[in-house]
Structures are given as structure tokens and as C-alpha cells.
Amino acid sequence: MGWLKKIGRFFAKLFSPKTAAAVVAGIQKAAPYVSAALELASLVNKFAPLGKTYGTVAMYADALGLPNILEGEVTEAKVGTALRDLTVMALKAKFPEASTADLNRAVEIAVGALKNE
Numbered sequence: 001m002g003w004l005k006k007i008g009r010f011f012a013k014l015f016s017p018k019t020a021a022a023v024v025a026g027i028q029k030a031a032p033y034v035s036a037a038l039e040l041a042s043l044v045n046k047f048a049p050l051g052k053t054y055g056t057v058a059m060y061a062d063a064l065g066l067p068n069i070l071e072g073e074v075t076e077a078k079v080g081t082a083l084r085d086l087t088v089m090a091l092k093a094k095f096p097e098a099s100t101a102d103l104n105r106a107v108e109i110a111v112g113a114l115k116n117e
Contacts, residue, residue, distance in 0.1 A: 032098075032106075033102060041087065054070060088104055091106065
């Protein structure tokens with residue numbers, strides 16, 4: 001993974017060697033799941049052309065075959081959390097051996113990638 005070495009060199013310029021190594025290790029553990037997370041994050045965008053709402057969560061959950069987990073007062077933060085949690089649930093079904101932390105990290109990397117397109 002040449003790209004991971006480049007990332008490691010970048011973080012080594014910003015942080016102590018120990019911190020840079022920890023960041024790279026976290027990215028490396030999440031890397032196998034980023035592609036699948038990117039596909040799911042792209043699906044969210046398909047359901048949210050006008051913003052992330054209760055309807056977005058409901059349509060996304062339905063598309064994944066999962067229950068709508070958004071309850072109570074609907075806020076932007078709750079919608080974002082519900083969308084991330086649904087994505088992690090879908091990834092966990094596909095990759096049961098993966099830790100929740102690694103899947104969350106993969107989702108964050110994928111969402112960041114989409115925001116920077």
C-alpha cells in the first residue's frame with residue numbers, strides 16, 4: 001500500500017512518531033471497508049438531494065432493509081447520527097469480523113471523501 005506510506009510520511013511531519021504511527025494504524029485497519037462505505041455514503045446522497053431529513057433516514061433504512069432508527073425530535077445531528085449508524089449496521093452485516101470502531105472510521109473516511117469531490 002504505497003498510498004498508506006505517503007499518508008504516514010504526511011502525518012510524521014505533523015505529529016510525533018508515536019501519534020503518526022497510531023493514526024496510520026487506524027487508517028490501515030479501516031482501509032478494507034472504505035470502498036463499501038463509500039458506496040453506501042453515495043446512496044445516502046441519492047436520497048438527500050435537498051438535505052438530510054427524517055425522510056432521508058427512512059428511505060435509506062428501507063433501501064438497506066433495516067429498521068428506521070430515528071426516533072423523537074428530528075435534528076440535523078440526530079439525522080447524521082442515524083445515517084452513520086445505519087451505514088455501520090449495513091457494513092457490520094457484510095463484514096461481521098470488523099470492529100465497530102474500524103467501520104465507523106471507514107464511514108468517516110468515505111464521507112470526507114464525498115465532501116471533497
